[in-house]
Amino acid sequence: MVSNTDLSDALAQRLSDSGLRSTPQREVIYNVLLTKRDHPTAEDVFARVKPEMPMISIATVYNCLETLVQCNLVRAVNFERGPTRYCPNLHPHAHFHDEQTGATHDIDLPDSLLGQVKSILPPNFDASSVEIIFRGKARPAA
Amino acid sequence: MVSNTDLSDALAQRLSDSGLRSTPQREVIYNVLLTKRDHPTAEDVFARVKPEMPMISIATVYNCLETLVQCNLVRAVNFERGPTRYCPNLHPHAHFHDEQTGATHDIDLPDSLLGQVKSILPPNFDASSVEIIFRGKARPAA
């Protein structure tokens, strides 16, 4: 089992790799993201962190999220207009955006496909990342 | 050669299909999008339309763009946070976002690949559209 302390250590490691400090705010925010992986907005994160840390400010939430993105611990996603959403970054994955419910699902992305997708680029284009977003409706699984 | 009138006619057709009217504002805005396909923002469009139609308001620009999107004549794209960008929708295509220059290039998307990409979806996901965004740098072509 992965303990809370392990996660904090991993976070601390990544932060110090980038010359940054581990702080209670950064830890709590990262934990919130790991706990409920529903692609929350900054305001969502703010609301979830508040009970634990009532004095935290929304500016800090934005700052910390940006920091986590910088450290490659978290990925920022923008579907359509509207607030940026955040997900803790594990494997490469696509996103499926359910237009009825507004929910976002992670779709595992095979390496082979990633290669094929990149291969449609003309030779002078050098892609550092690829993002794939599906939109549609998800039938409830049987 | 495709005349300006032809385009207006096509526009009028699409609009009336959706029970909407063709108006000078909608025509001018659509024309602006067709004339310079550099994925302009609403403000960009506003600036380009003004010389021709000085009384137009930014609210109308937003309204008209939204209308064109509704009629499937135009596609709205959101790279990262920041304003929505608009492109007149021809074939299915991916977008390449040059991180150095901020420019966006259309990348032609073969049907076959589109199918392969869709095939990674579990059976209970029904995608009505797929969006592919590359990020990176484009070397100037030889």
Add this chain to the structure above:
DNA sequence: AATTCTATTTAGAATGATTCTCATTCCTTA
């Protein structure tokens, strides 16, 4: 342990993009 230096946080103001409200104008059809 006290001091210094810098990173981080905070509250609130400011900004940017978009939407809303509602009065006015413009078609369309009766």
Add this chain to the structure above:
DNA sequence: TAAGGAATGAGAATCATTCTAAATAGAATT
């Protein structure tokens, strides 16, 4: 030509995000 709905325009309002400047907290050094 009158009535009714669609579309536009000006400005206010809202939402998401960033900025600013002051307060705090940590780490490193004395």
